[in-house]
Amino acid sequence: MLELRGIAKRYGRFALEALDLKVMSNEYCVLLGPSGAGKTVILEMLAGLIRPDAGQVLWDGRDITSAAPETRRFAMVYQDYALFPHMSVRANIAFGLRSRGVTRTEAAGRAEAVARNLGIAELLARRPATMSGGEQQRVALARAMVTEPKLLLLDEPLAAVDIAGRRRLRDQLKQLQQRTRTTFLHVTHDIDEAMFLADRAAVILDGRLRQVASPEELFRRPSDRDVARFLGMRNILDVVCSEPGFCRARGVTIHVAGSDVATRHVWIRPEEIILSGQPFDSSARNQFHGHVAQYSRAGDLLAVEVDCGDLELTALVTYASFECLAIQKGRQVYATFKSSATHCF
């Protein structure tokens, strides 16, 4: 298990404040944060390449803060692959084993086995410069995994790969982690990537760790408004709650679930807002009348923005109901949602 205790670092414009984080053994953990937040620096501190200003790095309870990188067995994979341009793919993959005193023939054999696993066996004799981004990143992955690291550090590994290669590589990463039961710590700014890969995700904003949770939990209960906004969540309202079950937002009362006096925000899940042409009776406590301000594609669904006077709501609807309701700009609709569709924080 990896444990960070109060890790702090100033590095140019980037400042990391007392970071506490535990990464469990055999876990796929994703560090999620906007680009340019210094996530690479965190990985390089874990690898021992940069010394933190304060704090400790522990592995299985042992303090390794000042251990040399080559003694840690934390292999690194960079966004730009960082393959050795003067070596063949075979020599690149064998590099770590050769560094640890494995004989040439054994290293070559193990390199080949890993290459076969990752589907790059046919590239072994090639030079990195002649290969695609996806191929290069798989070589970088093979080069790291062949050393059987205790922890694999991945710095935006998919960011430089083209879209077609990205999905395949993403699947391979997940499979590789599950098959080898290696602890992966993966840094990214891409939320979908984090949702797909992470057992647990840690959100870092403005140099502070905001929330650590499973991807589902992260979306269900974002810890604060910044996290919610970073996750791209729609329908976050500033509210005041005076009595349980009710919140006031800009002159409108909303029935909510699980509010208390500390509640500052309400998130209404856009896929649970129902649009209709006529008002209808239901157990849903919230119903607002308004008109369609605009709509846009959102993946397989459509995001319809409804202007309800004091309130603007975004609903996610299917194409079928979009056509059924004949939605167009200015169309009068009713937006209905249950109190259980809200989340207070």
Added chain:
Amino acid sequence: MAQMDSIGTTTEGLARRRMPWFGLLAGVVGSCLVLFIVAPLAGMTLSCSLSDLSAAAAEQEVRSSIRLTLLCAMFATVACTAFGVPLGYLLARRRFRGRSLVLAIIDLPIIIPHSAAGLALLTVIGRHSLIGSVSERSGLLLVGAPAGIAVAMAFVSVPFLVNAARAGFEAVPQRLERVARTLGATPARVFFSVALPLAWRDILGGMILMWARGISEFGAVIIIAYHPMTTPVMVFQRFKDYGLDSARAVAVLLVGICVGIFVVLRLLARRPKASEAGHA
């Protein structure tokens, strides 16, 4: 020349878009400078007859002088490489207190007068200095001997080597070295199997430059050793004692040899296109 051509086309491209007169002007001005370098060398070479040249080449005194010059400069270069390459690596990779002072000190030999450099060296390796007297007693003559000539050449030409090595190591992406460390390589292995193989062309370029600079050194060498005579000293001595015609043949011979070596080694050290792409 190839480099000049490519610069020419870039300026042309700019000129067509914005200011036609500027490209033309820059071309004319630039040509003047190139001519300024080529003209004296060409004039000297052309005014030297083939028979003068072969006569000079046949002289035992000239031959041994050229051999001495080439060997002393080569010895100086090889010896300094052992010290200069680690220093270049350190300067490229570490940010330590006093680094900029070290950088300035390394450039000192380029900016001071070389005769002054020779005098300064005398105070360290002269007969009455500690190093000079110890080495003389142990049988290695410095002043007035090849070893002293090599020291003088090294002093004035080593900045080229260190700076080239530093630039070479700086061009190696640091991430390559970092990733190597996480894969289990010690700093020494990172240096020998990642940094050095990727920077060797620049280092070789620096060695060539240092060698060429050592061969052509006059000021510092003549103060350390008038005899045995290196070729630049011999050119001066013949000009002084026998006049222009006598000195010219030796000068042309040395310039020819220098340019020949320079061209061959530059071709060897040229970076192939593919590895350039790999660097990026």
